[in-house]
Amino acid sequence: MTSAIPARTTTASPAEAGPSLEAGNGNGNRTKAGRAPKQYSDRTRAERRLGWILAGPAFVIMLLVTLYPILQAIYESLFRFRLTAPDERAFIGLENYIVILSDPVWWSGLWTTVLITVVTVLVELVLGFALALVMHKALKSVRGLLRTAILVPYGIITVVSAFAWFYAFDINSGYVNSWFAWLPGIDENLNWFAQGPTALFVIMASEIWKTTPFISLLLLAGLAQVPDELSEAAKVDGATWWEQMRKVIIPNMKAAIMVAVLFRALDAFRIFDNVFIMTNGAYGTEVLSLLAYRQSISRLEIGLGSAVSVLLFLCVLLICFVAIKLFKVDLAGSQGGK
Amino acid sequence: MPISRRTRTAVKTRPRGTVLAGLVLGTLVMSGCGPAQADNSLTWYINPDAGGQAAIAQKCSDESGGRYRIETSLLPNDAASQREQLARRLAAGDASLDIMSLDPPFVPELAEPGFLAPVPEDVAEATTENVVEGAIAGATWKDELVTVPFWANTQILWYRKSVAEAAGLDMSGPVTWEQIMEAARAQDKTLGVQGAQAESMTVWVNALIESAGGSIIVDPEATADTVELGLDTEAGIAAAEVISTIGKDGLGGPGLPTQAENESLIGFQGDVGSFMVNWPFVYPATVAAVEAGTLDQAVLDDIGWGIYPRMSADQEAAPPLGGINLGVGAQSDNPELAYEAIQCIVSVENQSEYFVTNGNPPANTEAYEDPRIEESFPMAATIRDSLQVAAPRPQTPFYNEVSTGIQQRWAPPAAVDPDSTPQSSSDFITSVLRGEQLL
Numbered sequence: 001m002t003s004a005i006p007a008r009t010t011t012a013s014p015a016e017a018g019p020s021l022e023a024g025n026g027n028g029n030r031t032k033a034g035r036a037p038k039q040y041s042d043r044t045r046a047e048r049r050l051g052w053i054l055a056g057p058a059f060v061i062m063l064l065v066t067l068y069p070i071l072q073a074i075y076e077s078l079f080r081f082r083l084t085a086p087d088e089r090a091f092i093g094l095e096n097y098i099v100i101l102s103d104p105v106w107w108s109g110l111w112t113t114v115l116i117t118v119v120t121v122l123v124e125l126v127l128g129f130a131l132a133l134v135m136h137k138a139l140k141s142v143r144g145l146l147r148t149a150i151l152v153p154y155g156i157i158t159v160v161s162a163f164a165w166f167y168a169f170d171i172n173s174g175y176v177n178s179w180f181a182w183l184p185g186i187d188e189n190l191n192w193f194a195q196g197p198t199a200l201f202v203i204m205a206s207e208i209w210k211t212t213p214f215i216s217l218l219l220l221a222g223l224a225q226v227p228d229e230l231s232e233a234a235k236v237d238g239a240t241w242w243e244q245m246r247k248v249i250i251p252n253m254k255a256a257i258m259v260a261v262l263f264r265a266l267d268a269f270r271i272f273d274n275v276f277i278m279t280n281g282a283y284g285t286e287v288l289s290l291l292a293y294r295q296s297i298s299r300l301e302i303g304l305g306s307a308v309s310v311l312l313f314l315c316v317l318l319i320c321f322v323a324i325k326l327f328k329v330d331l332a333g334s335q336g337g338k
Numbered sequence: 339m340p341i342s343r344r345t346r347t348a349v350k351t352r353p354r355g356t357v358l359a360g361l362v363l364g365t366l367v368m369s370g371c372g373p374a375q376a377d378n379s380l381t382w383y384i385n386p387d388a389g390g391q392a393a394i395a396q397k398c399s400d401e402s403g404g405r406y407r408i409e410t411s412l413l414p415n416d417a418a419s420q421r422e423q424l425a426r427r428l429a430a431g432d433a434s435l436d437i438m439s440l441d442p443p444f445v446p447e448l449a450e451p452g453f454l455a456p457v458p459e460d461v462a463e464a465t466t467e468n469v470v471e472g473a474i475a476g477a478t479w480k481d482e483l484v485t486v487p488f489w490a491n492t493q494i495l496w497y498r499k500s501v502a503e504a505a506g507l508d509m510s511g512p513v514t515w516e517q518i519m520e521a522a523r524a525q526d527k528t529l530g531v532q533g534a535q536a537e538s539m540t541v542w543v544n545a546l547i548e549s550a551g552g553s554i555i556v557d558p559e560a561t562a563d564t565v566e567l568g569l570d571t572e573a574g575i576a577a578a579e580v581i582s583t584i585g586k587d588g589l590g591g592p593g594l595p596t597q598a599e600n601e602s603l604i605g606f607q608g609d610v611g612s613f614m615v616n617w618p619f620v621y622p623a624t625v626a627a628v629e630a631g632t633l634d635q636a637v638l639d640d641i642g643w644g645i646y647p648r649m650s651a652d653q654e655a656a657p658p659l660g661g662i663n664l665g666v667g668a669q670s671d672n673p674e675l676a677y678e679a680i681q682c683i684v685s686v687e688n689q690s691e692y693f694v695t696n697g698n699p700p701a702n703t704e705a706y707e708d709p710r711i712e713e714s715f716p717m718a719a720t721i722r723d724s725l726q727v728a729a730p731r732p733q734t735p736f737y738n739e740v741s742t743g744i745q746q747r748w749a750p751p752a753a754v755d756p757d758s759t760p761q762s763s764s765d766f767i768t769s770v771l772r773g774e775q776l777l
Contacts, residue, residue: 080773083425083426083429084425084429084447084448084450084451084453084735085450085451085735086429086451087451099773099774099775099776100776103775103776105775105776105777106776170596171592171593171596172593172601172604172605189592190592191592191593191594191595191596193595193596194592194594194595194596194750195595280535280536282534282535282596282749283535283595283749283750291776294742294777295776295777297422298418298422298738298742298777299738299739299742299777300422300425300426300429300738304773304776308776
């Protein structure tokens, strides 16, 4: 392990990682034709070397703290291994994966996780965009205050915000039931955490409240990049506000939107704190992170738990893969439009 | 020319990279070292309490005349997280686990793989004299004492005198679940039971099954794939009938599906409170609420107590048993010293003191003779009697699976069906134990 990492970073990296970085900048087509290092100018190579000297240490530490545990988890997932029965450890190949994938508990956890991801990301995107517009257009005098106010929820520790939301909706100590009793379906006897749909509503609301600022911040950066001349030109041509938005602003900030969606989707898919605090997975609110936690930490079934974690990791990779493919297409599209 | 420069760079940076990685790794390894300890210092991992264990640690350290010094280290709040932390540390061979405060259900799981240092015979003899039966059972694994009983807990029946009177119940003797359910139904009150998907659910199910003459696990010492459950039996079905009726008839109120011990206390103190099964902590908590002015003195005066309800009039109840045992880690550097300290910790006067100051009942019956106890805990005699008949939760190395399985299938109470739940939960837990299903 120790000797493999530096060897990889020093010898293999300039050749391997270089072109892919280039491709990320959108110049991939030009450099892809000739992969031979001869094609680079001295200046490019010097810049690249500097890049690696600057980023190298971080890269090595990243490998140490992420790659090693990931490999260890993959290895452990092939064993039947319980921490309190170390002598009974046995290699069982892919059996853990078969057990998990043939279990309805996994699939219902996956469904709940996907539901939470899709709903929260969509709502956050709409709300976040509105907030970004407000921040973008706000008068200079209130801009700082407004941004701070919008960012406050994001600065709160998730466990703390989870408890705050839990106690607000809790049937014994909560005020939500009495404040919103005028709404149909809500009365003092509504126990929000006693059934899946209402419990998921609170979990998602808390998640949305907390992370919308993150999305709006990313979208604000995207908005700032859209040149004012474009919307002014559109206005001169008689475009309505909605048309400006749809034809000019949104297409020009597609890259920012995609980054925001990808980051939040990855984050939302790994949701843990809110569910752990509010319901601990009871009554149909079990998510995949909690399932992995229950197997490896509560049951101390390291093999089974590692397998759940590896599958969760694969799901996250899949989201990345799909999003980056989409992302690339959009990026090329928006540049072609210019 | 460019190629040669490229190669040179690679050759030049390689050793530098190795040195860097070595430095990083070295720092990581070194930061993993634990704090240095003096030879005679013992670490006691305690569950959170009102400061009683820390006071005992201080007292015993002083009395030892410098032979040892006990330092306390606080564990997480709930029993499940305490177990998680201790099990992980023990499995990793942590030598700092000199003394541990352990919840009895988790003892077999730690004793089976040899994580606990054996109890010396003289210590075992000295610390089990006059100790209630249930507490000894909870400290034992495979007929051998593996931990030392410290304090023992039990649930008793708390009731509002006004409600019991209106129902015409004679509370001087034992009552049945049927009677208190009827009383709550007739007066439109709620019962204080624990219906949340949490450990308190297992406590309730176990007490009902034991009170009906059954057991959740028939053969506690069996291995994971041969273990036989007693859920799908007459006793299990009778337990499911009580839980299901309370859930379906709304006798536990709307908060029942998320209600553990603390929440039931809040309900019991309210206007619809009637009967409640709960641990003794509710009494000091209620007294404190009255003193703080958040609760009427009239409510406190209206509270009575008795033995846990029976399943049938002619069969004695088996109330839940809890408490804390003290164990010594197998990797401890000083097991003899640790057991010496434990003998001091569990002394009769320390147990009485702990009850008076922290509300945790002694495991040793002698400790109840302290006159201060009757003063601050008028129900001490009921607690002692309850401890004598209390039944522990299943003693098995797979307790976490059994308990979590029960919690997942027996909560919420309204979804329990006496015709199917006992069997389906039994099948579920069996297949989890065989490694065929996730939990």
